[in-house]
Amino acid sequence: MSVEAPPRPAAPAPPPGPSAGRRLGGLLLRWWRRLTAMRTAIVLLFLLALAAVPGSLLPQRALSQNNVNQYFADHPELAPVLDRLYLFDVFSSPWFAAVYLLLFVSLIGCVVPRAAEHARALRTPPPPAPRNLLRLPDSGRLAAPAAPGAALDVVEEELRVRRFRVVRREGARGPELSAEKGYLKETGNLVFHLSLLALLLGLAGGKLWGYEGSILVTEGQGFCNSFQQYDTYSAGPLVDSGDLNPLCVDLDQFTAEYEENLTAASFTADIRYGAPAGEERSRTIGVNDPLRLDGDRVYVTGHGFSPTFTVTVPDGTTFTDLTVPFLPSDLQTLASEGALKLPDIPGREEQLALEGFFAPTGLVQGGVLTSVDPRPLAPQVAVIAYSGYLGLDSGLPQSVYSLDQSQIERGRLTEVGSANLSVGESFDLPDGTRITFSGVKEFAALQYSHDPGQLWVLGAAIALLGGLLGMLLLRRERVFARVEPSAGGGGTVLTLASLTRGGGESGSRFDALSDDLRDALAAAPPARTAPDPEVPPRD
Template identity: 90%
Template sequence: MTTTAPPRAAAAPPPPRPPSAGRRLGGLLLRWWRRLTAMRTAIVLLFLLALAAVPGSLLPQRSLSQNNVNQYFTDHPDLAPVLDRLYLFDVFSSPWFAAVYLLLFVSLIGCVVPRAAEHARALRTPPPPAPRNMLRLPDSAELTVPVPPAAALDVVEEELRVRRFRVVRRDGGRGPELSAEKGYLKETGNLVFHLSLLALLLGLAGGKLWGYEGSILVTEGQGFCNSFQQYDTYSAGPLVDSGDLSPLCVDLEQFTAEYEENLTAASFTADIRYGAPSAEGRPTTIGVNDPLRLDGDRVYVTGHGFSPTFTVTVPDGTTFSDLTVPFLPSDPQTLASQGALKLPDIPGQDEQLAIEGFLAPTGLLQGGVLTSVDPRPLAPQVAVVAYQGYLGLDSGLPQSVYSLDGSQIERGRLSEVGSANLSVGESLELPDGTRITFSGVKEFAALQYSHDPGQLWVLAAAIALLAGLLGMLLLRRERVFARAEPGGERGGTVLTLASLTRGGGESGGRSTALLDDLQGALTTAAPARTASEPEVPPRD
């Protein structure tokens, strides 16, 4: 008796080795890269960028007006520090805004560049072969035509090439067939749209990094040079240095404002002379919608007002003439304006002199109060209040050049020494013998100097973006297939047609029109083909 040993159980296969840390990290990075470069991610980032720009339009920004930011801190002492820690007063230079901007760049580049390469390959690829069962396509038909198969396909090819289809003929298993395709410009428009969006963002970023602008009030007969030290307010990109500014000076020779009968402004024009600092300037005229255009630079007229001229004579006979200072309009309808003239250095006097005034281009006294009834300087008058004392200009604290420091008046460092309503030529004499004469008014223009190196880039990108969008919306991708088979006992040729359209709405009407044209062309071609065939004599 023999016994057999039970079969041994098969050894279990060793467990697979886990992937290395490098492969796991590579796979994780690949998955995140695919998510980042997906089109849906680019759309979400574009929406976040627009959403992130909302606080920049609702809250004052340091790059535009530091005074408005300071006023917001004064009005909201508890909320403002919290917003400041979140960079909401520097939105467009904040780290989180830059992060969204850069992620959008990376997403668009990673999304569009592979699609562009794939589209370039598709342009060189012939249309696909005709499907086996063409009648299953939604737009299909079967015709019996009295011409040979090759001649029928010749007629179809001619009609399709007239419609700018790209046509390929093949020998299929069921007979000669034809494949045609057009509408690649739709995908081209899609790529142009996204590439133009990327170029637009790059142009805007370049303009912010290397661009700058400054604003200044220039009175007739005066001028300025392109320098941050001369501007009233300015903003510059982080990559701009004072030595990068264009060497240009602008002199305002005359400003002209025209008004309608209802006293609304009709046009503002400024006669200026511009050129290099050491060269003789060239004359030109600019307006609100007609700026001075140079290579990458623009000089705009953004507003206007009046600058009263005073003559101050101190007791020792010293005269300060042609003291002109811009007054800021407080009423845009009548251009009633307010301003201040400061004289910190008067020879022979320890006290400083200041004049605070209200200018009425066309003055009228109503109950002893001076008001303006017309924006044109028909009868200019000025209400002045003179102060003597300490102005606080050397205290280290900033103060506006268009108004006096109210704290100096409250502390008694500036004391009122006289007031009067003056017409042109009239004077106010102070107790110490100082005489203040209102000599007249000149007009000033608010000019803005702007340098944006990305302007032409942004314009070209915007035009290309619009062209790509029109291509996306108006064009459609179409494919047409045709197969010609012998008619058998029926004779002639059985021509099977099918079309497939992607985008652009319903395609039934276009397919029906194409079939009607093909049928008409085949009907016309049949007699010609029959007439060209040689006559065969009858058999006995």
């Protein structure tokens, strides 16, 4: 007879694995912990500093488009590659913004929980003394004639004098004492990182709501705070032209002083400023002494010369006080180059332009005009006159300080005369037009700057320095003490230990504390011994 085997029970189903949502949550949690770790914040801070290096080595469009154009002309193969990497717009590039935002988030995630933990630690009493105090790095035993309670009183008084926070407890091995100080070290650490966070916020606010503009102002002229008037300007993405503070500045006189070796000693500008159609005030500003008004600043960033010409056309019409700034090409002698464009002259069918070289102290060597001194001791100008079409209405941008060379190469502008002139001298063009070099004025390069985060950045920098000093100079220190009756009676054995974090020199500090406690315990009143019980006499 055959016996059927009983059916095998079905294998238990495997436990359900984690859902996709839980796996994603765990992944995000691990990523967040890595991002908010202090090591990550330090790496991001280093990357931010490293990313700013190209911005100081390469010309930036936000500062000088002309320098960027010159770099393209000098490096026609390398410049397009660098441009695709945003190396001419470093501080507005996506990769710089990514590092900046990651550092910002990392600092928030790192500092805020530590600040909450530190706040709880300030309200938490010092921890109980460890079971075996002699295992701590700095520890020892002191014999004291005082009673256990009196010995702890002496230790407590000595520690409170040293600004420790003291808590006494009744431990398993007898009365004990815990003391702690140095909370300001962690406070300094938090202040340092919070200040760094505030510094980043201030810099970001200055970039978002700040703006600046540069302009060359000749003596007797002025400007108003408007993007339309600046030669170059940069503004944050949240700045509108209507947000600019109403202010106008007029340059009365510019003064440059030089040392005997012709190096610049000081640049000062006498200006008048005020709201449009408002009361004007006078002020003298310098390179390191700007005009400050409610967060706005007007700086002197440079200077040069503006030759003045007089043009007389054949019909007798005279155009006077034609002044144009010439940009310095040699900062040592202030030899300068510039152009004067005259698109509309009555009686002339063709447009007229003057391109010149100005020498404050001119000297002709081999027929070539050079400058030997930055001071205007003998002003001279070498002028080339062109006639034709300037191309100002072509829709293509061109510099106001130079002629469009493409117009000359195409033959639309032709040379019609040239001369080296001193002040008061003239030369005539073939059509009878007379060009006179009538004088020279000085101009100041002024920069108007508005940075709403300036004071915020200053306060954050000061707080950052204070927090750093607290981190470096303060110590976190804990002291534990436990008393036990002496084995022979009539005294106390004090076990003392300390644990110091940061600052070093823990051994010498513990020895100094032990010596002071030994002296204080020696001066304490001794413990009273109980009298022997009276024995009744025997019969």
